[in-house]
Amino acid sequence: MAKRCMGCMNLYGEAYNVCPYCGYIEGTPPKEAYHMNPGTFLHGKYIAGRVIGYGGFGVTYIGWDTVLEQRVAIKEYLPSEFATRVTGEEGITIYSGEKEIQFQIGRQKFFDEARRLAQFNGVDGVVEIKDIFQENNTAYIIMEFLEGETLKERIVREGKIEPTEAIAITKEILHTLDKVHEGDIIHRDIAPDNIFLCSSGDVKLLDFGASR
Numbered sequence: 001m002a003k004r005c006m007g008c009m010n011l012y013g014e015a016y017n018v019c020p021y022c023g024y025i026e027g028t029p030p031k032e033a034y035h036m037n038p039g040t041f042l043h044g045k046y047i048a049g050r051v052i053g054y055g056g057f058g059v060t061y062i063g064w065d066t067v068l069e070q071r072v073a074i075k076e077y078l079p080s081e082f083a084t085r086v087t088g089e090e091g092i093t094i095y096s097g098e099k100e101i102q103f104q105i106g107r108q109k110f111f112d113e114a115r116r117l118a119q120f121n122g123v124d125g126v127v128e129i130k131d132i133f134q135e136n137n138t139a140y141i142i143m144e145f146l147e148g149e150t151l152k153e154r155i156v157r158e159g160k161i162e163p164t165e166a167i168a169i170t171k172e173i174l175h176t177l178d179k180v181h182e183g184d185i186i187h188r189d190i191a192p193d194n195i196f197l198c199s200s201g202d203v204k205l206l207d208f209g210a211s212r
Contacts, residue, residue: 006038006049009064009071024050034078034085034092035059043133046142048074056080057106062145065130071145072130077110077138079103091136107139114141119183125176125205127196147199150206152192169195172203180205 002011007024017026030037031051036059040048045067053060056079063074078085082103083094094103111132118129131142151169155161173195180187189207196204 004047004064006047007062009047009049009062033087034080036061036076036085036090037088040090042074042140043131043135046072046074046131058110063142065142073127073143073145075141075143077107077140079106082106083138092138094137107134110139110141116185117141117143120180123176123179125172125203126180127204127206146196146204148197150193151195151197154197155192169197169203173205176203176205 001014003014003026004011005019005022005024006026006028007019008022010019010021012020018024019026028038028050032054035051035054036048038049042048042063045065047064047066049062049064051059052062052073057077059076059078061074061076063072064070065072078092079102082099083092085092094100114129114132117126118132120126121128127146128144129141130144131140133140149157173190177187177190187205190205194206196206198204
């Protein structure tokens with residue numbers, strides 16, 4: 001029997017507890033107590049794995065779509081200022097009073113971001129939205145899984161990049177913005193950490209949370 005790695009979603013032999021593809025150790029707990037446990041099942045079809053990114057308003061996990069049998073990215077709305085999760089539980093706890101109101105407003109903006117992005121499915125430079133739903137007292141966006149790194153990570157690791165490559169990346173982003181502007185959307189947060197350099201060579205524009 002084979003089992004699926006919660007670190008990379010590849011299958012490997014049941015007799016082993018370390019993934020031969022990514023080195024993930026089976027049973028590794030979440031990095032933060034408020035993250036979902038790897039292996040959490042969502043919406044009757046998605047498996048959430050290890051955390052691949054998090055900030056003040058959300059957590060992103062590598063995931064597996066059990067119906068389409070493909071890797072996905074699962075973005076969970078979890079603003080640390082307004083809500084938290086008890087270790088081991090799936091549902092989140094929303095703080096009361098004004099913070100609960102702010103949580104609800106933010107969750108609606110989270111859905112709005114997904115809908116804005118979804119209208120650009122098919123545009124090469126924008127991450128594809130596959131699903132959105134509410135569960136565990138919060139909301140989730142299911143997106144295509146990207147392999148690679150952000151431009152910021154690349155710069156931190158290697159320093160300055162060659163002008164010819166910088167120009168090529170800029171042209172890709174400008175082409176994507178042309179398409180986005182045709183849909184009457186302004187991104188408003190173009191920065192190295194929102195530009196993703198895919199292993200395939202594609203350049204993707206991330207995070208439409210500040211768009212209008």
